[in-house]
Structure formats: structure tokens, C-alpha cells
Amino acid sequence: MNAIPEIIDHIISGVQSGLSLNESLSSLADRGPSISQAIFKAHGLRMGSGMKFEESVVVLQGDFSLRSADQLLESLLFAKSLGGSELVTLLRQLGDFIRQDLALRHEIEAKQGWIRNSAHLSAVAPWLLLLLISTQPSTASAFASSSGITVLSLGVFMTLVAYIWMGRLSRLPEPPRIFGQR
Numbered sequence: 001m002n003a004i005p006e007i008i009d010h011i012i013s014g015v016q017s018g019l020s021l022n023e024s025l026s027s028l029a030d031r032g033p034s035i036s037q038a039i040f041k042a043h044g045l046r047m048g049s050g051m052k053f054e055e056s057v058v059v060l061q062g063d064f065s066l067r068s069a070d071q072l073l074e075s076l077l078f079a080k081s082l083g084g085s086e087l088v089t090l091l092r093q094l095g096d097f098i099r100q101d102l103a104l105r106h107e108i109e110a111k112q113g114w115i116r117n118s119a120h121l122s123a124v125a126p127w128l129l130l131l132l133i134s135t136q137p138s139t140a141s142a143f144a145s146s147s148g149i150t151v152l153s154l155g156v157f158m159t160l161v162a163y164i165w166m167g168r169l170s171r172l173p174e175p176p177r178i179f180g181q182r
Contacts (some may be wrong), residue, residue: 003032003035004098005095005099006066007028007032007093008072008092008095010028011076015029015087022053025043026047029041029082031115042059043059046059057076057077067176068098071179072179073179075087075090075091075094115170116167126155130143
């Protein structure tokens with residue numbers, strides 16, 4: 001997803017220099033981000049073999065499987081079918097939107113990392129305290145009894161449940177793909 005704004009910049013550059021949409025996309029096999037060059041090389045080969053632009057773009061959507069790539073490629077299909085007098089403006093706005101979305105997502109992930117680390121510490125802290133006080137013989141004998149073992153087992157179970165629950169809550173959901181579902 002981080003490569004999509006760079007791809008948009010390359011497409012804008014290609015269109016402004018007089019290339020068609022197809023030529024702009026095909027040129028990304030050489031000038032685009034290295035992570036996407038193979039995908040655009042395959043697009044160029046499909047177009048060279050006579051596949052329609054629209055069909056190849058649908059294949060590109062499947063190859064990328066990203067919401068932001070779907071937005072870009074649907075914009076290109078829209079511009080191809082209706083004419084692209086405002087294509088550069090549309091692509092610039094889309095690039096700005098995706099950059100803002102990426103920045104916000106990175107900020108949220110960083111804050112979630114702090115919270116996740118705090119949760120790890122809170123899950124481990126009681127057990128470290130128990131380990132520390134278990135050096136006293138009276139505490140060790142209290143937890144060696146059957147009721148102590150039950151309390152420890154219940155504590156381990158509750159800690160594991162809370163840890164797993166915290167892990168599920170801390171996941172940042174991926175936004176759904178709208179256009180790539182053909």
C-alpha cells in the first residue's frame with residue numbers, strides 16, 4: 001500500500017508527458033516501485049498480446065488486492081471510458097488522500113504499539129511479583145497447597161484469556177475492498 005502514491009506520481013508524470021494510460025502503466029515495469037514492477041510487466045505483456053485495457057486493469061486489481069490500488073485503477077477505468085480531461089487533478093487528489101490515509105494509519109499503529117507494550121507489561125507484572133514473593137517460605141507453602149495451585153491455575157487461565165483478548169482488540173482492521181470484488 002505504501003507504493004501506491006509513488007505509482008500515482010509516475011502515472012501523472014507519464015500522462016503529462018503525453019503518454020497514454022496504457023503506456024503510463026506499462027512504463028511502471030521499469031520506472032515504478034520495485035515491489036510492483038513485475039505486476040506492471042505482466043500488464044504490459046497482456047496488453048501486447050491483445051487483451052483489452054479494461055480486462056487487464058481488472059487483472060491488476062486482483063494482483064494488487066489493495067483498496068488503494070482498486071481506487072486508482074477504477075479512476076483510470078473511469079477516465080478511459082469517459083475521457084480524462086480532469087485525470088491529473090483526480091490522480092493528485094487521490095494521491096493526497098492515500099498519503100493522508102497512510103500517515104494516519106502509521107500514527108494509529110504507533111499508538112497501538114505503545115498500548116500493546118503496556119498490556120504485555122501488565123500481563124507479566126503480577127507473575128514477576130509472585131515470583132519475587134515466592135522466595136519467602138510462607139508464600140511458597142501457601143501456593144504449594146491444593147487451593148494455592150487452584151488460584152495459580154485460575155490466574156494463568158485469566159492472564160491467557162486477557163492476553164488473547166488484548167491481542168484481538170489491538171489489531172487494526174483492514175478497510176474493505178469495494179471495487180475489487182468482480
